[in-house]
Amino acid sequence: MKIKKTLCLVLAMAMMLMLAACGDSDGKEKASDLKIGCIMLGDETEGYTAAHINGIKAAAEELGLSDNLVWKYKVDESSSCYDAAVDLVGQGCNIIFSNSYGHQTYMVQAAQEYPDVTFVAMTGDFAAICGLSNFKNAFTYVYESRYVSGVAAGMKLQELLADGTLSTETQPGSFDADGNVKIGYVGAYPYAEVVSGYTAFFLGLRSIVPNVVMEVEYTNSWFDIDKEGAAAESLIADGCVIIGQHADSTGAPAATQKLLDNGTICYSVGYNIDMRETAPSAALTSATNNWKVYYKHAMECMLNGTELEADWAAGYAQNAVAITELSNSCAAGTADKIAEVEAALKNGTLHVFDTNTFTVGGEKVTTASCDMSFMDWSIGEAIYKGETIEAIKDGYFSESTFRSAPYFQLRIDGITENAN
Amino acid sequence: MSNSQIKEPLMRVVKRDGARMREKVAARAAAILLALVLDALFIFFVTGQNPISVYGVMFQETFGTKSRCSWAMRDLVSLLCIGIALAPAFKMKFWNVGAEGQVLMGGLVTALIMVYFGNRLPMPVLFLVMLLTSVAIGAVWGLIPAFFKAKWKTNETLFTLMMNYVATSFVACAVNIMRGQASSLGKLNMGNRAGWFPSVFGQRYNINIIVVIILTFVMYFYLKYTKHGYEISVVGESENTARYAGINVAKVIMRTMAISGAISGLCGFLIVCGRDQTISTTTAGGNGFTAIIVAWLAKFNTFYMALIAFLLVFLQKGAAEIASAYGLNDYAASIITGIILFCILGSEFFINYKVIFRTGKGGKTA
Numbered sequence: 001m002k003i004k005k006t007l008c009l010v011l012a013m014a015m016m017l018m019l020a021a022c023g024d025s026d027g028k029e030k031a032s033d034l035k036i037g038c039i040m041l042g043d044e045t046e047g048y049t050a051a052h053i054n055g056i057k058a059a060a061e062e063l064g065l066s067d068n069l070v071w072k073y074k075v076d077e078s079s080s081c082y083d084a085a086v087d088l089v090g091q092g093c094n095i096i097f098s099n100s101y102g103h104q105t106y107m108v109q110a111a112q113e114y115p116d117v118t119f120v121a122m123t124g125d126f127a128a129i130c131g132l133s134n135f136k137n138a139f140t141y142v143y144e145s146r147y148v149s150g151v152a153a154g155m156k157l158q159e160l161l162a163d164g165t166l167s168t169e170t171q172p173g174s175f176d177a178d179g180n181v182k183i184g185y186v187g188a189y190p191y192a193e194v195v196s197g198y199t200a201f202f203l204g205l206r207s208i209v210p211n212v213v214m215e216v217e218y219t220n221s222w223f224d225i226d227k228e229g230a231a232a233e234s235l236i237a238d239g240c241v242i243i244g245q246h247a248d249s250t251g252a253p254a255a256t257q258k259l260l261d262n263g264t265i266c267y268s269v270g271y272n273i274d275m276r277e278t279a280p281s282a283a284l285t286s287a288t289n290n291w292k293v294y295y296k297h298a299m300e301c302m303l304n305g306t307e308l309e310a311d312w313a314a315g316y317a318q319n320a321v322a323i324t325e326l327s328n329s330c331a332a333g334t335a336d337k338i339a340e341v342e343a344a345l346k347n348g349t350l351h352v353f354d355t356n357t358f359t360v361g362g363e364k365v366t367t368a369s370c371d372m373s374f375m376d377w378s379i380g381e382a383i384y385k386g387e388t389i390e391a392i393k394d395g396y397f398s399e400s401t402f403r404s405a406p407y408f409q410l411r412i413d414g415i416t417e418n419a420n
Numbered sequence: 421m422s423n424s425q426i427k428e429p430l431m432r433v434v435k436r437d438g439a440r441m442r443e444k445v446a447a448r449a450a451a452i453l454l455a456l457v458l459d460a461l462f463i464f465f466v467t468g469q470n471p472i473s474v475y476g477v478m479f480q481e482t483f484g485t486k487s488r489c490s491w492a493m494r495d496l497v498s499l500l501c502i503g504i505a506l507a508p509a510f511k512m513k514f515w516n517v518g519a520e521g522q523v524l525m526g527g528l529v530t531a532l533i534m535v536y537f538g539n540r541l542p543m544p545v546l547f548l549v550m551l552l553t554s555v556a557i558g559a560v561w562g563l564i565p566a567f568f569k570a571k572w573k574t575n576e577t578l579f580t581l582m583m584n585y586v587a588t589s590f591v592a593c594a595v596n597i598m599r600g601q602a603s604s605l606g607k608l609n610m611g612n613r614a615g616w617f618p619s620v621f622g623q624r625y626n627i628n629i630i631v632v633i634i635l636t637f638v639m640y641f642y643l644k645y646t647k648h649g650y651e652i653s654v655v656g657e658s659e660n661t662a663r664y665a666g667i668n669v670a671k672v673i674m675r676t677m678a679i680s681g682a683i684s685g686l687c688g689f690l691i692v693c694g695r696d697q698t699i700s701t702t703t704a705g706g707n708g709f710t711a712i713i714v715a716w717l718a719k720f721n722t723f724y725m726a727l728i729a730f731l732l733v734f735l736q737k738g739a740a741e742i743a744s745a746y747g748l749n750d751y752a753a754s755i756i757t758g759i760i761l762f763c764i765l766g767s768e769f770f771i772n773y774k775v776i777f778r779t780g781k782g783g784k785t786a
């Protein structure tokens with residue numbers, strides 16, 4: 001009995017001591033070289049994160065920094081992101097990247113506490129207005145690559161219609177009452193990022209085949225292989241011939257391949273990674289980001305001691321976006337058409353959201369004001385107040401120029417969203 | 421049919437009455453040592469690294485810096501707090517597997533009040549309201565299955581388990597409403613930081629740590645030296661005995677579960693205000709289940725619980741870090757943790773039973 005009591009006392013004392021002992025040395029050491037911390041939502045098995053990992057590795061290799069990377073994989077959008085960031089600071093990192101949108105509120109918390117370290121929340125949306133000079137955001141003009149992937153899908157659709165494979169006789173469900181061809185899109189959430197993406201995809205497709213309508217099915221998840229597959233199946237059952245996607249799994253291409261094998265006419269346009277492995281004959285191409293461009297730029301800025309932009313975005317002009325290699329299922333002449341569109345995007349003669357190419361409520365759009373504030377939606381107040389800008393200029397909606405994160409939220413004619 | 425004709429088995433297992441303290445400590449120490457050796461073999465064969473240096477990395481990764489040390493303490497007290505909450509219920513042999521849900525509900529009301537009253541109430545009042553409501557909702561969440569158990573003998577294991585799913589759905593629903601047009605909820609009250617615990621004594625998580633240390637003492641005292649604690653152990657040993665002794669069994673069950681749930685709710689409050697400043701379905705993070713192991717292994721002694729929680733947190737954190745450091749995946753970390761838990765649970769067997777080997781002369785040792 002006595003031993004028991006003594007033991008309890010000792011344990012209690014030990015707990016107290018732990019509390020006090022926590023005040024010792026911090027492992028913050030001065031790195032002689034640039035040290036780069038990387039906080040990743042997933043790991044190399046998941047397309048979205050894999051694209052970031054490859055981008056960081058390629059950039060580091062070109063700059064001879066391959067040994068200066070410190071990785072944190074599978075970090076949730078939770079306080080574990082803050083822990084990871086602080087831990088990377090402790091390991092001497094000078095710049096820390098996080099790759100998911102939901103990491104940003106935890107990254108900014110760390111940025112407030114460690115002003116000497118640069119924190120980059122990729123795809124985030126308030127770096128320019130939060131008043132911290134060491135907190136940055138970056139994104140790409142991914143809508144440009146979605147537009148181009150839409151063009152590739154349009155070429156395929158045009159071929160199917162021209163050679164009679166797809167007609168009101170062969171697949172009557174694929175035409176609406178007005179004779180428009182139905183296409184579909186599997187979206188993650190009804191946010192600007194997704195709206196901007198599917199609209200670009202639709203406009204790209206419609207630039208080739210004018211009489212199309214699109215249905216958007218939301219999964220309410222960024223990565224859910226089953227839901228994405230089910231959404232694609234229901235769209236195809238509804239007659240959609242092309243299935244685009246803004247969700248991270250291979251669910252939609254896999255479902256499309258299965259139905260194509262069963263004799264339905266349907267093709268898939270993927271995201272992030274080449275989908276030919278999943279859907280050998282159904283996949284046409286995928287819209288991707290080339291993250292290396294930004295990561296290299298950011299690392300160079302750190303090496304040279306130049307200030308990194310608070311908010312960075314680029315597209316085809318800087319090779320920051322692309323589409324994956326065209327599959328054998330693509331229509332003849334697609335490559336030439338793609339090259340032509342890409343060149344026009346690069347030299348600025350083509351604008352994805354040209355107001356001559358779409359209408360809202362039957363009317364041409366002449367004005368679109370966007371509030372750049374970062375909102376706390378739970379109480380409906382702005383956490384960081386931003387300007388309200390006019391996004392329409394020179395006859396097009398200027399996406400990702402006022403802020404890297406997308407803000408195109410118009411619901412244009414010809415697209416219907418299925419609320420779930 | 422003489423005795424000598426019955427073949428004596430090579431070994432048999434005999435229940436042991438009250439092993440001595442020294443034996444218990446020795447058995448447990450041996451178990452941990454054995455586990456470390458098994459893990460060392462596993463680490464060596466998988467990574468080819470020197471196991472001693474890998475353990476060094478584990479320790480370094482868990483306690484190596486001031487912040488890591490404070491995170492380990494923070495996670496330790498989160499786990500310990502739920503263990504403390506479970507102790508009275510399990511001592512009463514009421515299988516409360518619903519701590520996860522009770523924590524979530526406590527966290528949820530804390531988060532809702534933090535968001536919707538953060539601007540309107542002065543800070544001390546806000547904390548008081550969050551504290552009281554989280555404790556109350558936790559108590560209610562624990563009381564519901566207890567009430568059905570006391571009145572109609574429903575199965576509390578299934579009932580409390582179901583309540584977890586209900587709580588998870590409530591949280592998912594609230595999160596979806598609160599995040600509005602953003603794709604994730606992020607930190608609550610980022611602008612004014614209303615309802616965030618301040619740092620005390622220079623440490624961000626000290627409020628959590630202090631509250632749980634106090635709870636550790638209070639619960640130890642409550643179970644060991646109060647009339648309530650005595651009633652709990654009598655009901656746990658035998659309901660009929662309790663009834664015979666004039667104990668109102670239904671009342672004890674409901675009271676104890678209300679306390680158990682209330683402490684879980686309090687834990688939700690501590691996690692949301694002190695650690696996460698947000699709410700999600702993973703706020704409890706499976707600790708509601710891990711804490712069952714903590715409570716059981718410690719035989720409801722809250723100080724042992726602290727020791728076991730410490731071991732588990734060290735293993736979880738350290739194993740996750742070495743997995744990432746040596747390019748293994750999460751499963752390797754789970755194997756390392758699993759081996760240690762297996763050995764510790766195995767040692768309980770040798771504390772409660774002894775193995776007797778055949779000696780040649782039957783029955784001599786029995």
